[in-house]
Amino acid sequence: MxxxxxxxxxxxxxxxxxxxxxxxxxxxxxxxxxxxxxxxxxxxxxxxxxxxxxxxxxxxxxxxxxxxxxxxxxxxxxxxxxxxxxxxxxxxxxxxxxxxxxxxxxxxxxxxxxxxxxxxxxxxxxxxxxxxxxxxxxxxxxxxxxxxxxxxxxxxxxxxxxxxxxxxxLHRLDAAALEQLLARAEELEGPLPLTPEARDALVASADGDGRFLLNQAETLYSAGIEEPLGPAELGAFLQRRVAVYDKDREGHYNLISALHKSLRGSDPQAALYYLARMLTAGEEPLYVLRRITRFASEDIGLADPQALAQCIAAKEAYQYLGSPEGELAIVQACLYCATAPKSNAAYMAQKAAWKSARETGSLMPPQNILNAPTKLMKDIGYGAGYAYDHDAEGGFSGANYWPEEMEPQAYYRPVERGFEREVLKRMEYWEKLRKER
Missing domain, CATH: 3.40.50.300 (P-loop containing nucleotide triphosphate hydrolases)
Incomplete structure (x- = not known):
């Protein structure tokens, strides 16, 4: 080299x-x-x-x-x-x-x-x-x-x-640092033609970028403005800096992570803020909705089964209405998910069940719950002794459905929140009957 x-x-x-x-x-x-x-x-x-x-x-x-x-x-x-x-x-x-x-x-x-x-x-x-x-x-x-x-x-x-x-x-420049830059510019070029309120608006418009702020100040100096501009006049004269957001880079992942964490933390105001940050920066609305839909299954699940339905309805509404009208449906799904009771029980159950499936390989289910479409299969015992639950008392036979070489597992553990509280009661009822029979 x-x-x-x-x-x-x-x-x-x-x-x-x-x-x-x-x-x-x-x-x-x-x-x-x-x-x-x-x-x-x-x-x-x-x-x-x-x-x-x-x-x-x-x-x-x-x-x-x-x-x-x-x-x-x-x-x-x-x-x-x-x-x-x-x-x-x-x-x-x-x-x-x-x-x-x-x-x-x-x-x-x-x-x-x-x-x-x-x-x-x-x-x-x-x-x-x-x-x-x-x-x-x-x-x-x-x-x-x-x-x-x-x-x-x-x-x-x-x-x-x-x-x-x-x-x-390096840190994004805060308002105090940007004010220092403006003060240096004024030492060199003289006072900016702005009211105090417009000056604050100019600093806010820079979004932490010192170079952009000085370029905006230079534009004001070059224009030869005689009377100080207020915030409205400043906004009409200058363009606000577009927020830094690259859809395939870190800004994209930071904001989607912030949205997800705000939803999980049941903070609808913060969730709406990060949703707005992404959509106003040009993010594809359906991408954001896909992430919210994933959240509905991962972090809400059966604690509120309507969360997933709200997301799917938002997708249909957005595709029907288009942008920007359809974005309100995404907002609705976002707010519903943020305020819904939370449970990751379904998510944890999936991970545990997938892990168990990989570890147990190709264990055969019990023969009594296997179909027997051929005479040979019937002769060797497929389906023999199957208890049809609808014929049992209470519509529940209490039969074993696990491979003989495997102990029954408890992947799904509902929490005491939202609708999962009812799911837990149902599961406890079936387990009680199973032990009795």
Whole structure:
């Protein structure tokens, strides 16, 4: 692998300071780690990055966090803080040739006694083979790798790469951090043409993304607005940031998990919130309804048999009405399931019965409950002695239905909630008769 990147290529210089006509977000980039906003848990004196900088020695790391939280700024300032060369590549625009160049330059710099910090933006977009290409250079100390990603590294990065790098999590910027950014913008450009209420609305619209907030502020400055805008005027002038939601990535799984847990916890308000988060972000409504339907069997079951019926009815209603009218039926199913009594007895019974079936293999049922469609089968005893329950007293024979080599099992254990309380009474009644007979 090392020979692949042995080409001799020119040195890559550190990034220049932003021009005066650069975008506001670039002009406000922090010039030292203590100017990073909202990530004190990492960059502060007790944080992982703060401690590494104080020691003057960096380990390879992956910075994982939402867009606009400072990943690129941290990487650039880390190199400055410990006196390392800074080289940046983007997995979106870079290929093998760019990596060969970066590694070759790092090898030459190392021979000259200079260490290299290689920043890889959107590192999750490199495929597995490309990610493996970093390993020998990280192991030899040719580079200190700093990757940035908005996706969960445990899903998107090779285990071998993760074992050689710390994963550091950046937080979504809260309202206080976003206010600090706006204050810095106003120091540079002057007061924003907003009422206090509109200012709050602008901060809320950023959804934790500092870069988006500064871009919106720059739009306001560029418009030459004379009278302060209120929330309604601001909303008409600017577009609200679309919520971060990738249907095939972690945001998708986080929200469906939150919906499921809220339903299980009988919190209809929270369940409705996560349902709204998914549907307003463009999730396929029938996918969400499929998950709620699964919940109706897994977490409610016979505690309220109507829960499953509500979900199936919601499916038919949605398919009949379409979107958005049909989404109300999904809301109804969601609220019904959230407020229904809960039991996972059917779910646990399924798991136990499936496990038992795998372990017992092909045990024959008792001969008396087997059909005998041929004379031979009748001659060897199939169906002999079968007790027809409808002919027995109370419509119950109390016969044994388990294989002779197997003890009767109790897979299904109803709980004392909802309709399962009645199911439990029925089961106890049949068991009492079974013991008597």
């Amino acid at each position: 090392a020979d692949l990147f042995a080409d001799e290529l020119p040195h890559q210089s550190a990034p220049e300071a932003p021009r005066e006509d650069a975008p506001l977000a670039d002009r406000l980039r922090p010039v030292s780690l203590d100017e990073i906003i909202g990530q004190d848990h990492l960059t502060g004196p007790q944080g992982a990055i703060g401690r590494m900088v104080a020691a003057g020695k960096l380990s390879s790391m992956v910075l994982w966090g939402p867009p606009g939280t400072g990943k690129t700024s941290i990487a650039r300032l880390l190199a400055d803080a410990v006196g390392m060369r800074y080289v940046a590549v983007s997995a979106v625009f870079s290929g093998v040739a760019d990596l060969k160049k970066a590694f070759a330059e790092a090898e030459k710099a190392r021979e000259a006694g200079q260490r290299t910090l290689l920043f890889v933006d959107e590192i999750h977009r490199f495929n597995r083979a490309q990610q493996d290409g970093f390993l020998p250079f990280v192991e030899r100390g040719t580079i200190t790798l700093v990757g940035a990603t908005t996706e969960n590294p445990s899903f998107e990065l090779n285990a071998a790469l993760l074992s050689r790098a710390q994963v550091l999590i």
